Amino acid sequence: MTLNAGGPVYGSLSSPGFSHSGGGAETAPLLIPIDEEQVARQDWRPLNREQLEVVAGGPGWRKFRSYLVLLFWLTWIGILATAIAILVVAPKPVPQPLKWWQKSLFYQVQPELRLDATMEESTSLDALSEELSYLRSLGVGVLILERLFGADVSPVNISATSKGSSTLPEILCFLQESSKADLKVVLDFCDVDLLGGGVDSDESNNAIIKEALSFWLAQGVAGFAICDTDEAYSEKTLLEWRTVLKDFNAEDERILLVRQKRDTLPPLNISHSNSTLVDVVIKPILPKLPHLLSGQEVSSAIETHLYQAQRDGIWSSWMVGGKASEKLKKLLLVLLMTLPGSPSVEHDSDIDRDEGMTVCLNIELMFLIQDTKKRHLARALFSSLSQSRAREEALLYGTFTFLPFHSSNTSSNSTFPLPPPVLAFLRSWGCVHFLVLLNIGPETRALDSGWASRLPEAGVFVASTGMDRMGATSLDNLELQPHEAIVIKLFEAEAYS
Incomplete structure (x- = not known):
């Protein structure tokens, strides 16, 4: 018998809050699901000030901050140590110590004086003594006294100790005045027959020569010069002279110079590999020809020497040698002062000493010009070049690079032959470069835009033949x-000297 017939089934709940469609009451959920994220959001509360101070002052946070500070200082010290290591390990140019003759400017003079002459009037040597401070x-x-001894002087007379020599006190006084002015003196024996008739001279003649050299060294002479065409230019003679010099090298080193007259210096059969027989070789840039050299001949001679400007173990000193036009004299002076080696400024044989000009001041370019303003500019050029060479490491130790040059003619004419080329070379030391430009031709020349693509663009003028270029360029x-x-001093980007 069915209970509750027609009414609700037993066990079912019929209330407004429950639905019982289709599946029956057993399918209805017994618990209402709870949103956990909503509950967690309702339970989270930010830390207040007191709670933050408690947490931050805990041992964990203190240890974490200590690690951060330690890491910062370790990183800073590591960066500093790396920078120092880079500066120490990185290759950099190291200047080699130079001898006094490698840093000096040689000045060649020809005083009108002979050891066996008797002169009552003042000689040019006296006039030169008055100009020593100015030259310094x-x-x-260094002063090179040329032709103090005539070509016919015998080895006995080079000691100036023969009886009747009235000029010996003048020479000794000149040596003393030179020492006071901090100028060294080198005696030139070029073209003097020191061997007295040939290489096979007797031992007594050699002893006289050694005695004469010792005499002059004792008076303070800094060295001697001979020519490569002299009979004395041999291994035997130079070894004997070197022995004499060695006895006087305790206080200040004495030197031997060789004037190169031939196209190439004759080799010496040096049997002692560790001995240096010659300290300085004075090389002429221009050949000595009977005529005045043209611009093309000057350009060819300079270019030939620029290709061979690297030293071959013997220190080079450069002099002009041949004769060029007056317009090129200042250009040649700039060349002498900027080439590797020691410049040797030679006298000009065309100077007329009887026209009111200072006797014996035969420095090229300075005393050839009568006009006061031009003479002042010539002296300023000489002084500027000598001072730059004395203080700039690039001009003393720097490497030499001959630069191929291309220029654009601002006044070119195809109907005429091309003018002499513009020559250029670079003296470099570290990040400082000295660019030397030589326009030997009679026309204005401009640089091509791409010629200096590998060179620093910015620079400052150091000197020019007209002394009219100043400032940045x-x-x-x-x-x-x-x-x-x-002469332009170039700087690489962000590099200064």
Whole structure:
């Protein structure tokens, strides 16, 4: 018998809150699901000030902050140590110590004086003594006295100890005055027959020569010069002279110079590999020809020497040698002062000493010009070049690079032959470069835009033949005037000296 027939089934709940469609009451959920994320959001509360102070002051946070501070200082010290290591390990140019003759400017003079002459009037040697301080102020460091001994002087007379020599006190006084002015003196024996008739001279003649050299060294002479065409230019003679010099090298080193007259210096059969028989070789840049050299001949001679400007173990000193036009004299002076080696400023044989000009001041370019203003500019050029060479490491130790040059003619004419080329070379030391430009031709020349693509663009003028270029410059818009030489100090980006 069915209970509750027609009514609700037993066990079912019929209330407004429950639905019982289709599946029956057993399918209805017994618990209402709870949103856990909502509950967690309702339970989270931010820390207040007191709770933050408690947490931050805990041992965990203190240890974490200590680690951060330690890591910061370790990183800073590591960066500093790395920078120091880079500076120490990185390759950098180291200047080699130079001898006094490698840093000096040689000045060649020909005093009108002979040891066996008797002169009552003042000689040019006396006049030169009065100019020693002035020469030193110009940067001159060594005086080479040429032709003090005539070609017919015997080995006995080079000691100036023969009876009747009235000029010996003048020479000794001149040596003393030179020492006071901090100028060294070198005696030139070039073209003097020191061997007295040949290489096979007797031992007594050699002893006389040694005695004469010792005499002059004892008077303070800094060295001697001979020519490569002399009979004395041999291994045997130079070894004997070197022995004499060695006895006087305790206080200050004495030197032997060789004037190169031939195209190439004759080799010496040196049997002692560790001995240096010659300290300095004076090389002429221009050949000595009977005529005045043209611009093309000057250019060819300079270019030949620029290709061979690297030293071959013997220190080189450069002099002009041959004769060029007056317009190129300043250019040649700039060349002498900027080449590797020691410049040797030679006298000009065309100077007329009887026209009111100072006797014996035969420095090229300075005393050839009568006009006061031009003479002042010539002296300023000489002084500027000598001072730059004395203080700039690039001009003393720097490497030499001959640069191929291309220029654009601002006044070109195809109907005429091309003018002499512009010559250029670089003296470099570290990140400082000295660019030397030589316009030997009679026309204005401008640099091509792409010529100096590998060189620093910015620089400052150091000197020019007209002494009219000053301040900063750029290679992009530089023009060279006829017969002009320019020295520019270039700087690499963010590098200073």
